[in-house]
Amino acid sequence: MKKPTPVWQNLALPVFTYAILLFWFVLAILPFVWTLATSIKQVVDAFAIPPVFIFTPTLDAYETLWVKERFFHFFTNSVIVSAATVTISISIGCLAGYGLARYSGKVTFVLLLTALLFRSLPRMAFALPYYYFAQLTGLYDTQILLILVLVSVNQPFTIWMLRSFFMEIPKELEEAAMVDGCSRLGAFVKVIMPVMGPGVVTASIFSLLLAYNEFLLPAILTASNTATLPVTIAQFGGAEDLRYWTVTAAASVSVALPIVLVVMFAQKYIVRGLTFGAVKG
Amino acid sequence: MKRHEFFAFVSPSVVLMVGLMVVPFLITVYLSFTVFSFGTTPRWIGLDNYINVLENRRFWNAVSWTLIYIAFTIPLQLILGFFIALLLDRAKYLRGLLVSGYLLPFVVTPVVGTLVFSWLFKDKWGFYSYLLSLAGVQIQWYGDALASRALLIIHAVWYVTPFVILVLFAGLQAMPQEPLEAALVDGATFWQRVWYVMIPHLMPLFVFVAMINVMDAYRVFDSVFVMTRGGPGSATETLMLQTYDVAFVQQSLGRGSAISILMVLGIFVVLIPFLIRTYHEQMEAR
Numbered sequence: 001m002k003k004p005t006p007v008w009q010n011l012a013l014p015v016f017t018y019a020i021l022l023f024w025f026v027l028a029i030l031p032f033v034w035t036l037a038t039s040i041k042q043v044v045d046a047f048a049i050p051p052v053f054i055f056t057p058t059l060d061a062y063e064t065l066w067v068k069e070r071f072f073h074f075f076t077n078s079v080i081v082s083a084a085t086v087t088i089s090i091s092i093g094c095l096a097g098y099g100l101a102r103y104s105g106k107v108t109f110v111l112l113l114t115a116l117l118f119r120s121l122p123r124m125a126f127a128l129p130y131y132y133f134a135q136l137t138g139l140y141d142t143q144i145l146l147i148l149v150l151v152s153v154n155q156p157f158t159i160w161m162l163r164s165f166f167m168e169i170p171k172e173l174e175e176a177a178m179v180d181g182c183s184r185l186g187a188f189v190k191v192i193m194p195v196m197g198p199g200v201v202t203a204s205i206f207s208l209l210l211a212y213n214e215f216l217l218p219a220i221l222t223a224s225n226t227a228t229l230p231v232t233i234a235q236f237g238g239a240e241d242l243r244y245w246t247v248t249a250a251a252s253v254s255v256a257l258p259i260v261l262v263v264m265f266a267q268k269y270i271v272r273g274l275t276f277g278a279v280k281g
Numbered sequence: 282m283k284r285h286e287f288f289a290f291v292s293p294s295v296v297l298m299v300g301l302m303v304v305p306f307l308i309t310v311y312l313s314f315t316v317f318s319f320g321t322t323p324r325w326i327g328l329d330n331y332i333n334v335l336e337n338r339r340f341w342n343a344v345s346w347t348l349i350y351i352a353f354t355i356p357l358q359l360i361l362g363f364f365i366a367l368l369l370d371r372a373k374y375l376r377g378l379l380v381s382g383y384l385l386p387f388v389v390t391p392v393v394g395t396l397v398f399s400w401l402f403k404d405k406w407g408f409y410s411y412l413l414s415l416a417g418v419q420i421q422w423y424g425d426a427l428a429s430r431a432l433l434i435i436h437a438v439w440y441v442t443p444f445v446i447l448v449l450f451a452g453l454q455a456m457p458q459e460p461l462e463a464a465l466v467d468g469a470t471f472w473q474r475v476w477y478v479m480i481p482h483l484m485p486l487f488v489f490v491a492m493i494n495v496m497d498a499y500r501v502f503d504s505v506f507v508m509t510r511g512g513p514g515s516a517t518e519t520l521m522l523q524t525y526d527v528a529f530v531q532q533s534l535g536r537g538s539a540i541s542i543l544m545v546l547g548i549f550v551v552l553i554p555f556l557i558r559t560y561h562e563q564m565e566a567r
Contacts, residue, residue, distance in 0.1 A: 013371075014371075017368045017371055017372055018372065018375075020364075020365070020368055021365065021368050021369060021372055021375075021379055022379075024365055024383070025378075025379055025382045025383065027439065028382050028383050028385055028386050028439070028443065029382045029385055030401070030408075031386075031394070031397040031398045031400070031401055032385060032389070032397055034397070034400070034401060034408055035397040035400070038400075047406050049405060049406055049411060050411060051408060051411060092293040092294045092297065093294060095290045095291070095293060095294065096290060096291040096293070096294035096295070098290055099282070099286070099287045099288075099289075099290030099291040100291065102282040102287075103282040103284070103286070103287035105284065105287070107287075108287075109560065109563055109564070111291065111295070112559075112563065113556055113559065113560060114303075115298065116556065116559060117552065117556065118298065118302045118303070118306075120496050120548065120552050120555070121306070121545055121548065122499070122500035122520075122521055122524075122541065122544050122545065122548065123500065123502070123521075124500075124521060124524045124525070124528070124537075124541045124544070125306055125309055125541045125542070125544065125545050126301075126302045126303075126305040126306040126309060127305070128305070128308075128309050128312070128524075128528055128534060128537060128538055128541060129305045129308040129309060129312070130305065131319070131529070132319060132534070133305070135319065148297065148301060149301055151297060152297045152298050152300070152301035152302055153301075153302070155294050155297065155298050156298070159294060184282070184286055209388060212390065213389075213390040213391060213392075215390075215391065215392050215502075215503045215506075216502055216503070216525075220529070229390070230390050230391075230392040230393070230503075233390075233392055233393060233396065234392050234506070234507055245400075248396070249397075249400075252393045252396055252397050255390055255393045256389045256390065256393050256394075256397075259388055259389050259390065260385070260389070262388075263381055263384050263385065263388060264381060267377065267380065267381060267384070270384065270388065271380070271447055271451070274387075274444060274447050274448065275447060275448050275451040277489065
């Protein structure tokens with residue numbers, strides 16, 4: 001005969017569960033929340049020990065950042081580079097992903113594995129000659145080379161992911177169109193691409209994150225003219241003058257905010273992309 | 282699809298990848314056998330770079346620290362990640378909000394994430410340092426070699442565990458209910474179900490996540506560069522950081538290339554089983 005479970009045991013488990021989950025939640029977001037608070041503090045309040053929780057907020061740091069500093073310039077750089085990278089990545093990635101999904105010769109698998117191999121190598125294994133190549137061709141500190149490099153570094157992940165989305169679309173769809181007189185390319189553009197929405201969105205978000213977040217490649221390929229935000233902020237953070245902390249905090253918030261928005265509105269796609277390769281479907 | 286159509290579709294992508302990854306990689310291999318700095322012509326010296334690097338104490342320091350970093354971060358990420366995923370699977374409310382928060386450290390620009398994390402540990406005015414000082418604990422997170430290493434490991438756990446949580450949570454959600462119910466009927470306790478039913482079921486995911494995390498930890502760069510720049514001394518200099526320093530700061534591209542190629546050879550230990558596994562999966566799916 002089983003004893004009935006005491007009431008406290010029924011309650012203890014959910015309480016324990018939520019206590020741990022919320023604790024981890026706080027640990028995860030606290031650095032960001034703290035930085036947000038710092039960015040609207042006066043410099044004196046920012047360094048107060050013990051920390052002050054009630055203070056008069058100010059937007060001075062943001063004004064310094066966006067008006068006096070060249071932050072807007074670097075922000076624009078990041079926007080241009082990210083937008084171009086996503087556009088090119090997805091265009092050529094869709095073509096390749098479709099080809100890889102519909103043709104299964106030996107060459108398909110060689111290509112896929114080579115892509116995976118280069119996705120897994122330490123960046124330095126192919127990024128070392130970039131600087132020299134950039135100087136040689138006069139493309140150093142231009143956006144063109146940076147964009148092309150970001151696109152190519154991002155291709156392996158993009159083609160693997162888009163291929164898996166294309167494989168879910170039945171072949172009969174384009175075959176019917178081709179019987180009706182459509183060319184292969186015509187069927188691809190008019191019949192297949194219109195049903196690829198979720199795949200294109202997911203792959204775009206990940207291209208965007210890579211281009212926007214990348215530090216090493218723009219650090220190698222750009223200087224004061226075309227540097228992107230991660231490079232700029234790394235220099236801010238290295239500055240020893242601590243009075244600048246509130247401004248660096250404002251810069252951090254400004255860089256992180258677009259991503260926070262993406263997470264809020266596209267969580268479903270991000271989760272799908274992150275678990276891609278691990279969990280089917 | 283016909284063969285020529287296939288080549289037409291994949292060619293733009295392949296041309297770009299060959300031009301900007303495969304060719305530069307081959308150039309790196311070549312440069313590793315030369316003496317070269319920007320503005321000079323490469324001079325062939327055979328294996329000398331490799332011999333120099335392998336005889337260099339600084340190189341082995343970076344190797345050992347990189348391995349220590351991997352050995353501590355990956356188990357911590359997996360255990361914590363699984364634990365949180367397990368709880369998240371049981372939670373009925375607030376899931377969307379919790380997942381959004383968990384995602385932040387992993388998707389926000391790594392340079393920014395590292396900066397905002399690192400501030401909390403600054404001497405005196407960092408919030409966590411302040412809390413510790415209330416408990417009477419004073420740790421020089423940036424001045425002491427051991428503490429700096431510990432800090433980078435703590436950061437890696439904060440930064441990468443979200444990825445483990447998400448993958449394992451997705452795995453738990455997709456788990457068939459029958460074996461769990463059968464175990465329940467047999468009178469298995471919660472932890473018995475976790476140990477005998479869930480963990481075996483999730484094993485492929487554990488392997489997948491561990492491989493990805495090992496490869497990422499092996500080439501860690503952004504966070505170390507921002508937080509400690511390899512210091513104090515060279516206590517936290519990882520292999521990638523050393524490559525960067527040798528190639529771009531000291532401008533010995535030949536030696537930098539040699540370290541890079543040695544790193545590539547090292548990652549093959551993990552990578553080859555991964556590639557073989559993927560190959561088999563793809564052939565089966567075909």
